[in-house]
Amino acid sequence: MHKIKTRGLQNLVAQNIIELRKKKNILQKDLAIQLGIKTKELSLIENGHVDLPLSMLEKLAVIFKVPVEVFLLPLTSNDRRDEPFIDKARLLDTIDKSKLNFVLNLLDIFIDNKLEPQGIA
Structure with a gap:
């Protein structure tokens, strides 16, 4: 994972990870364990500071039980x-x-x- 400036797609992916994690009632530390990373690394991801490789998105998709494409679409809390x-x-x-x-x-x-x-x- 490479640390880069926060922007665009990374922000969208980061927000979707946060929203899905909260919808599934998964604590940040528990998600970090499932991903095999430190909580601090997950925090950087959720703040949009990390360019995620496809393999990480695939792991997240399995954990959240959603297609990988979900991370690339705008989600809202009011989305029914x-x-x-x-x-x-x-x-x-x-x-x-x-x-x-x-x-x-x-x-x-x-x-x-x-x-x-x-x-x-």
Whole structure:
């Protein structure tokens, strides 16, 4: 693990680790033991000061029982999704083609509306 400046993706991963650890009621020292690192190292990770290798994310995914992709998606405390976003996106493969086109067209409309600048009233 390499110590670097806190920013972007590292902050997102760090916040997701903290949130998942708290949701699972795992103490920092217990998670550190499961990961085979010192509590101080875990603290550096949770503060976004460490560039995590994929192998560490894989260990965390096993401990938290989530896909690795979860660490790369914004999570919020108010997030009521039972499934991570990636799992929901994978469901698109199971939809009938005509229904899939309808869903994708709705998404396009939604995205276009979100990207349009708001007019001045």
